[in-house]
Amino acid sequence: MPSSEKLGNFTEQDAPTYESVLQCMRCGFCLPTCPTFALTGRERSSPRGRVALARAVAEEKLEFTVAVKQEAFFCLDCRACTTACPSGVKAGEVMEVCRSQAQQQSPPGHMASSFRSFILQRMLPDPDRLEMSMLPARLYQKLGIQWLVRHAKVLKLGPSWMEKAEGMLPALDAPLRPQEPEITPARGEKRGRVGFFLGCVMTLMYPNVSRQTVRVLAAQGFEVVTPPSTKCCGAPHLSEGDRQTARELALFNLNLFMQTEVDFIVTDCAGCGAALKEYEELLESAAEHDRLVVFREKIRDISEFLAEVGLRTEAMQLINKTVTYHEPCHLCHAQGISRQPRELLKQIPGLELREMNEASWCCGSAATWGLKFSRESQQVLDRKLNNVSQTGAELLVTANPGCQLQLAWGVREAGMTQEVVHVMELLGAATLDG
Amino acid sequence: MLSRTTIDELQRVVGAANVASEPEDLLVLGYDSTPGIHHLPEVAVYPTSTEGVLAVLEIARRDGLPVTPRGSGTGLSGGSVPAKGGMVLCLNRMNKILEIDEENLTATVEAGVVTLDLFNATAKKGLFYPPDPGSQKISTLGGNVMEDAGGLRGLKYGVTRDYVMALQCVLPDGSLIQTGGKSVKDVAGYAFKDLLVGSEGTLGIITEITVKLIPPPRDKRTILAYFSDIRTAGEAVSKIIAAKIIPSTMEIMDKATINCVEDYVKIGLPRSMAALLLIEVDGHPAQVAEEAAAVEVILRQVRAAEIHIAKDAEQAAGLAAARRTALSALARMSPTTLLEDATVPRSMLAETFAEIERLTAKYKLNVGTFGHAGDGNLHPTVLCDERDLEEMHRAHAFYDELYAQVLAWGGTVSGEHGIGIAKKEYLARQIGAGGVAVMKRIKQAFDPNGILNPGKIFADERE
Incomplete structure (x- = not known):
């Protein structure tokens, strides 16, 4: 939501609109759906509270304080409140934009900032670099170091997130992107031609899932185009408040898929799907509206797509x-x-x-x-x-x-x-x- | 400004995690669902026990600190807004269902239990707690009792007051009183319990509530009727009541409301109709069949445009859920939704709709009306923009004139939302100076120092 006029204590770039916060009439229908409110019982950690904080910043009743930043990042961005809201308030999106404000108004310290920009601006936008980076993790598993590390409990010595992150690694196979053919022919009676948006986490962590997605699409009669130069959808950037890099990636993917002759663009990653469907808002002032509408209308989650065209069973x-x-x-x-x-x-x-x-x-x-x-x-x-x-x-x-x-x-x-x-x-x- | 010592003391008696004084916490505890009302508290306290409430009130009394109790902040008259600053006493962490007594058909809960949680817990035991305010998923029992909340089933089953059997309450002088009990009959002395219900947090802090439960109806049927003129819908309601049929629910939505609700729920409500009535009859299967048939006959007589019967419980529940979103859904239309709570004798419904239409045109406003038609309780809602002062002025003039007429018909300025901050002037018009004076004397008897929820119901002496 780039805006030309500065709103209250927000900066000009990537601020919530006043309408988006004024829309909340504070009925509280969101409260019982919010996991962070369920955890804390604290109003400011509820969608209604968060929107009220954003409104106070917009009305110059509050600076964009550390607590506002904390709430922007403590929000899970799960959007359960959007589903629950009869008035159409999008508290999750407001908080996502506030994350961008947080990066602008109180940037993290030097070390954290360099690490963050390394991941968001150097690694994620570059599929080759990403794949290279996973090599040590695969060797770590293949050579039995993982077994050793887990059994020796050495990660107990580090910060708690590190042990969890290590524990979450699935058994890794080689990334799917370099292996998957650009064109997979349809099987049986052909029903159409679809583009497959292969997400970063899918190719790196779950190559076998996306392999099945392409296989099933082909078996269902669809020719599948998987452009190898596809870049990250930008969801991690939106989530971390780096809307600028997200826009650059979105623009790249938009151009890539608009050049590809496909009826639909399908993804098997819910996070990617949600981000792709938001390109229209994200690129509002960066691309032609008509192209964005055409692109938006082609995006399908795989289950949405298969249910829509009907499964051959x-x-x-x-x-x-x-x-x-x-x-x-x-x-x-x-x-x-x-x-x-x-x-x-x-x-x-x-x-x-x-x-x-x-x-x-x-x-x-x-x-x-x-x-x-x-x-x-x-x-x-x-x-x-x-x-x-x-x-x-x-x-x-x-x-x-x-x-x-x-x-x-x-x-x-x-x-x-x-x-x-x-x-x-x-x-x-x-x-x-x- | 609150002293650091007071905050330390509060933290000592309820625990540091249960006291909040950061500006961001205070800012979001300064509102409820009432538009345009916001007052900053100085501290927020979340007691987790009756002892905690006693200790906190002791400190407040000593320091002369105003105390405003708050449940989930879903009120519609500003009842839980800290009008004079001071302390917001948040009771939502006192949320245990203490007992469901299947021998006496009662339930005892802490004040912060959410209404729907109580409903579900009693339903599991084959019992029924009928009061169901629109915000039942969020609102607390403490808040329901303090505002005497109504709901969709009020027509047949009554409101919160009709189910309160006993209250445990902390008074501003530091005493803890129990009033009422599980006995079905109780005429021992003044009925404090009845005085406390609907007192909007101005007389005492309720910590525990015992409510009456009843057996659930064995059968129900939901009827949906569409009308091409809203006055016909009003006529249908009056005729159903006059035919001595008491449905459990008889709700109305006008065209604007139908469209906003349909935008959200997408269940195929009739966008082009002027009004719809959602009618539910319940009870013994034979009685349900008889009453449903009689309702249909009346609907045909008044020439309802269409009549539909919900095909199953799921569809019926979907319709009731859709109706509950009416107010919030209207908020899609405009930045500000000013809602009122006018209630008239049911024979005057058609005239009331006509009056709302006339005033809407006179003041050039956008109004959506919905409500508990069977109770004569309507929520005409002005869809406006609080930044447009001239429009807000017209909106207030609209309500002024509407209330004058409602009172002339023997109606009331609040059917179920309470007076709070929003309707103090209207109350004075309804009950007169004498009525207000008696209320103030009662307030004085309970709370001589005026620390409990000051600035509500009637203007205090210092204003």
């Missing part, structure tokens, strides 16, 4: 399992997609879907939130795992890599038996080759 394999579904915030709240993944799961023969309580309550991952607030994240996770275990399901299904990392780690730490999988892994398993 004739040759599907039986999977005799009970599953429960955890809704990623960036799918159900940011994109309003709740029904579709469930519909797909129900179409897999033999699969039994058991609903958990609070399926759309955050798992406590929320990009880097789970590492920055590891104690609070554990509390949010425990609530989720309790709901999971009450279903007695054998598999825990989700649709976003951040959730999958957090849940797989949580299930293991809690000594639970559920395997955590992406919807597409199940659809992949149910899809025959040939």
Whole structure:
């Protein structure tokens, strides 16, 4: 939301609009949906409170203080409040913009700042660098150092986030991007041509999930174009308040996919999908409106897409399992997609879907939130795992890599038996080759 | 300015984590859902026990610190806004359901329990707590009792007052009183309990509440009727009541409300209709069938444009949930939503709608009306922009004239939201100087130093 006129105590660049904060009539419908309010019972850590803080900054009743910055980053950006708000207030988006204000108004110290810009501006925008950086982690696992580290408990000596981050690493395979062909032909009767947006975390951490996504799309009759030069969608940058780099990445991806002749642009990462669908607002003054609208209309989450075009289920394999579904915030709240993944799961023969309580309550991952607030994240996770275990399901299904990392780690730490999988892994398993 | 010593003392009696004095915490505790009202407190305290409340009030009394109790801050008349600064006493961390007594059909809860949590807990035991204010997912029982909250089921089941059996209450003089009990009958002395219900936090701080529970209705049916003229809807309501049918719910939404709600819930509400009535009858299956049929006959008689029956409980619940979002959904239309709570004898409903239409045109305003039609309790809501002072002036003139008419018809200025800060003048008009004087004497008897929620219900002497 770049604005030309300075609003109150916000800086000119990337500030919330006055309308976006004035819209809140303080009914409090958001309160029972907010994980951080549930944790603290503290009004300022609720969506209503956060919007009121932003409004006070806009009305010059408050400086952009350290506490405002803290609340901007303590917000999970899970968007549950957006779903709950009858007045159409987007507290999560207001806080996301306030994160950018935080970087402008009270930048972190030199060390933190260099580290942050190294990750956000040097590593993430460059797929090659990212892939190189994962090599040590893979060697670390392959050479058995991970086993040694975990058993010797050496990470207990470092900061708590480091042990958690290490613990969350899934078994790593080689990144998918360099392996995946640019064009994967459709199988059977051709139904169309889609672009596949391969996200950074998917290619690096979950190459096998995205491999299945492309395989299933092809089996469903779609020719799949996976542009190898795709860059990070910009979601991590938005989340960290670096809207400038996010815009640069968005512009690159916009141009890349607009040059590619495809009917739809599909992603299997809820975080990427949500970000791609927000390019229209993000690039408002940086690209032509018409192109942004065309781009926006092509973006689909994989489950949204498959439910929309209809699954060809004739040759599907039986999977005799009970599953429960955890809704990623960036799918159900940011994109309003709740029904579709469930519909797909129900179409897999033999699969039994058991609903958990609070399926759309955050798992406590929320990009880097789970590492920055590891104690609070554990509390949010425990609530989720309790709901999971009450279903007695054998598999825990989700649709976003951040959730999958957090849940797989949580299930293991809690000594639970559920395997955590992406919807597409199940659809992949149910899809025959040939 | 509050002294550091006082804050230290407060922290000592309730724990450091339960006292907040950072400006950002105070700023967001200066409002409730009432538009345009904001006052900064000096400190916020979150007691976790009755003992904590006693200790905190002791300090407040000694220092002459105003104390404003607060639940979830969903009030609509400014009741929990700290009009004179001082302390906001947040009771939302006292949120334990202490007992559900299945032999006496009562539940005892701490003041900060959320209304819907109590409803769900009693439903699990096959019991029913009927009061269901629009904000039941958020509002606390303490707040409900203090404002005597109503809800969608008020028509048949009454309001919060009708369910309060006992209260535990801390008075400003430091005493702890128990009033009422689990006995069904109790005429021992003055009915303090009834005085405390609806007292808006001006007489005492409620810490525990015992409510009456009833068996849930065995069956229910939900009827949705559309109208091409809102006055016809008003006529339908009056006729249903006159036919001696008491539905559990009879809610109205006008065209503006229907459209805003539909924008949010997307369940296919009729955007082009002038009004809809959401009617629910419940009870014994035979009675439900009979009453539903009778309601349909009346709806046809008055020529409702369309009549629909909810196909299952899920659809019925969806409709009720949609209705609960009405006020917040209207807020989509404009930055500011000024809502009122006018209530008239039910025979005057059609005239009231006509009057609202006339005044809307006279003052050139955008108004959405919804409410508990069966109770004669309407919420005409002016959709405006608080930055436009001239428009705000017209909005207030609209309400002034509407209330004059409502009072002339024998109605009331507040059906369920309370007087708070927002409606002090209107109350004086309704009950007169004599009425206000008696209320002030009662206030004086409970709170001689005037520390409890000052500046509410009536103007105090120093104003």
